[in-house]
Amino acid sequence: MQTTSQSWLPDIGQAHGPVYLAICAAIGRDLDEGRLNPGDRLPPQRELAEALGIDTGTVTRAYAEARRQGLIDAEGRRGSFVRGLPRKATAQVPPFDTGMNLPPIPADGTFSARFAATLQTVLEGPSAANRLQYQPAGGAPEDRLAGAQWLSAQGIAADEDNVVVTSGAQTALHAIASSILERGDAVCTGPFVYPGWTAICRRLGIKLIPIAADRSGIDPDALEQACSLGTIRAVYIVPDNDNPTTATLDRERRERIVDIARRHDVLIIEDDPYSRLAETEIPPLAAMAPERTWHVASLSKLISPALRIAYLRAPLLRDALRLATDTHETTVMPPPLNLAACARWLNEGTWAELVDEVRAECLTRQAIVRDVLPAGSYRAAPAGYHLWIPLEGETRAFELVSAMRALGVSAVSSEQFRVDPAVQEHAVRLSIGGSVDHQRLRRALEVTEAMLHHRGGRASPLV
Numbered sequence: 001m002q003t004t005s006q007s008w009l010p011d012i013g014q015a016h017g018p019v020y021l022a023i024c025a026a027i028g029r030d031l032d033e034g035r036l037n038p039g040d041r042l043p044p045q046r047e048l049a050e051a052l053g054i055d056t057g058t059v060t061r062a063y064a065e066a067r068r069q070g071l072i073d074a075e076g077r078r079g080s081f082v083r084g085l086p087r088k089a090t091a092q093v094p095p096f097d098t099g100m101n102l103p104p105i106p107a108d109g110t111f112s113a114r115f116a117a118t119l120q121t122v123l124e125g126p127s128a129a130n131r132l133q134y135q136p137a138g139g140a141p142e143d144r145l146a147g148a149q150w151l152s153a154q155g156i157a158a159d160e161d162n163v164v165v166t167s168g169a170q171t172a173l174h175a176i177a178s179s180i181l182e183r184g185d186a187v188c189t190g191p192f193v194y195p196g197w198t199a200i201c202r203r204l205g206i207k208l209i210p211i212a213a214d215r216s217g218i219d220p221d222a223l224e225q226a227c228s229l230g231t232i233r234a235v236y237i238v239p240d241n242d243n244p245t246t247a248t249l250d251r252e253r254r255e256r257i258v259d260i261a262r263r264h265d266v267l268i269i270e271d272d273p274y275s276r277l278a279e280t281e282i283p284p285l286a287a288m289a290p291e292r293t294w295h296v297a298s299l300s301k302l303i304s305p306a307l308r309i310a311y312l313r314a315p316l317l318r319d320a321l322r323l324a325t326d327t328h329e330t331t332v333m334p335p336p337l338n339l340a341a342c343a344r345w346l347n348e349g350t351w352a353e354l355v356d357e358v359r360a361e362c363l364t365r366q367a368i369v370r371d372v373l374p375a376g377s378y379r380a381a382p383a384g385y386h387l388w389i390p391l392e393g394e395t396r397a398f399e400l401v402s403a404m405r406a407l408g409v410s411a412v413s414s415e416q417f418r419v420d421p422a423v424q425e426h427a428v429r430l431s432i433g434g435s436v437d438h439q440r441l442r443r444a445l446e447v448t449e450a451m452l453h454h455r456g457g458r459a460s461p462l463v
């Protein structure tokens with residue numbers, strides 16, 4: 001029996017992000033769950049728009065996206081019809097626990113379908129042969145330009161001459177450290193810092209100088225005091241949703257940091273993987289102090305780690321040339337097809353739609369966190385996908401980490417991030433992203449809440 005135009009209405013009441021994507025996701029979901037069947041005729045676009053109270057263009061875009069994903073066929077004046085066989089639900093594979101912080105995978109996300117379709121378009125296009133070859137050091141001009149325009153939208157002075165494309169942010173940070181720092185140089189950081197940066201500095205013989213920080217990030221007064229000694233070469237900062245502490249520097253602190261850096265001739269290394277998920281934009285340090293800021297922006301933390309694409313903005317052309325040489329020596333080039341897809345997405349605006357999906361999923365997961373964990377027991381950025389959970393009393397980090405591992409949720413002890421041994425704060429970074437579904441996440445949070453209130457001086461039975 002064929003579904004008529006009057007009998008199907010997509011449920012988009014709880015959807016986040018663009019409405020057209022919600023309608024497309026509803027088609028796929030209803031096909032999976034049997035409310036739509038192959039051959040069913042979808043409502044005419046105008047009728048569906050009127051029923052949902054939206055404009056017809058949104059429905060047109062939704063149907064176009066559904067066609068692109070292979071969910072429906074358009075047969076001219078006859079209308080749009082559900083195609084193929086219902087998609088089979090596959091058994092869920094437990095997620096890998098690598099200890100890495102991963103963006104969440106939205107249940108109705110379009111990344112996989114868009115990635116596959118974009119790669120097909122690239123491989124069928126006129127530049128396919130070039131994309132299957134070794135790429136120029138630092139990226140081809142059109143790829144650097146796409147990244148420069150993306151960065152420029154945030155007020156950063158960027159063009160194809162001072163932007164380098166790298167295979168992820170870690171490669172970019174390694175290039176920066178190798179290019180502008182020397183063995184024995186001192187770099188300020190907060191008391192807890194991203195372990196990837198610590199590993200680079202240890203390998204290159206760079207000294208990390210921890211300075212005081214609070215819930216709002218590093219303390220400018222502490223930075224001033226450290227820089228007044230005249231031995232600080234640079235400061236390393238994650239300005240939005242710091243990894244691991246979740247702190248975000250407000251505009252006033254950023255301006256003070258810039259002023260201090262200029263007066264003491266200190267360089268700024270701005271590792272910025274998360275700011276574009278935030279709902280409120282604060283100008284990056286690179287926009288405030290372009291002459292001394294090395295800015296790293298990664299698509300891997302915004303959309304998917306499978307992309308392995310980051311854009312590194314240097315102050316000057318000569319700086320970019322050195323960075324391009326270093327990245328070529330270490331990783332040769334970013335994945336060419338991934339880079340081609342990302343460049344298209346940046347040019348067409350698709351990246352923003354994919355980030356919208358991730359942001360919406362982050363907000364949904366943060367709502368689950370608020371529903372389970374008491375206010376004040378953790379720190380989080382509103383649209384972030386990790387928590388910083390201070391441990392008090394008898395709760396021990398290794399017990400909580402072990403319990404989360406058994407549930408397929410990544411948790412890392414603060415010891416992995418500690419730079420200043422004098423800081424006695426004990427905490428756990430709990431990641432709520434990745435492929436963990438809402439049910440497993442809620443279970444993990446319930447276990448966390450129980451363990452935070454465990455008392456009695458004995459090891460937890462949940463380990």
